Amino acid sequence: MTASGENQNEDYLSVSEMALMLNCSDSIIRYAIKNGKIKNSRLHNKMYLVHKNDFDEYIQEHVKKNQGYLNLQETANRLNVSKATIGSYVRDNAFPNAFIRKQTEGFLIPLSDIESFESTIKIPAGFMDVKEIAKNLDCHPESVRQLIRNGKFKNVKNHLGRSYIVSTDEIEKYYEYKVGQIKDYLNITNAAKFLSCDKDTIRNYLKKGVLKNYLYRKKSESYLIHKDDLLRLKETLIMPSGFMEPEEAAKKLGVSVGQVLNLARNKFVNSHKIQRNNGIEIWIVSEKDVFMYKQIKDLRFTPENPGEFTTLDAVNKFKFETKDLIAQVPESMSKTYVHSFLDNVHKMSI
DSSP, rough: OOHHHHHHTTEEEEHHHHHHTTSOOHHHHHHHTTTTOOSEEEETTTTEEHHHHHHHHIIIIIIITTTEEEEEHHHHHTTTSSSSHHHHHHHSSSSSEEEOOOOOOOOOEEHHHHHHHHHHOOOOOTTEEEEHHHHHHHHHHHHHHHHTTTOOOOSEETTTTEEEEHHHHHHHHHHHHHHHHTTTEHHHHHHHHTSSSOOOHHHHHHTTTTTOOEEEEETTTTTTEHHHHHHTTTOOOOOOHHHHHHHOHHHHSSSSSHHHHHHHHHOSSSSSEOOOOTTEEEEEEEEEHHHHHHHHHHHOOOOSTTTTOOHHHHHHHHHTOOHHHHHHTTSSSSSHHHHHHHHHHHHHOO
């Protein structure tokens, strides 16, 4: 570039330089160039350049004239509401001195109108808005609005025409009521522990309507079940002679309650269901079934020759290391018998 060309460009400003002077983003300057507010721009090396005189004209017409005014979006940002809400406030004459200078600019609202409006929207002492209530109750704002619509709060006032504020005393009373109420409830996990059953059993009781006194909170807590319902299910059962509850059988066999119930359904021939006075059916386990299962589980054979092991000893010693286990079997045994022997070892360990 020649020296005269460089001197000529000294009278021009780049997008970044203009944005820096107005303390705004480059995109705002580019937008002003594209919609013609900044005139006579030219491209140089794919970059916009604007003559200083044209930029000064833009400042006089579009920047200084707007000092003391905010457009709808700027007002919305300041009041922390949507642009549409500000538009509705303008239509309701909340900003009496708002005006339209150009259709492309939309409404301009004097700062004095905005400051006056801000003084009227302050929440009175002793009240809370919906967002603050939701934060205190750890719920969604729409849940608070639903409580208001359902009449859970008595001292409620309209605020800004379309929102609510509620007395802090009302919120405190409601909070104390909910906390006191929840103390008498258990979630599904704790209810299952209380009844010594599986969580799916509790869900099934809820589904069938056996447990009727419950609350449903947010998803993270799910159902809360009243202790009275659980106590009713846990009422003392007169156990028939020769039978025991699944929990006792589980302790005797060294397995879980779930495993005992599975055995009762599929293997225990003498175990069966009985009905409590409250109509709930439960399993009772036969002592004979428990004794027989324990016998089979503990079954061992007596080794006849040195170097032989009982099946359980073999499993414990060799930890299913097949090659070592086969090494203890006399060579005279056939291959078929060896595989049969190992199968039996596995079955007996289950």
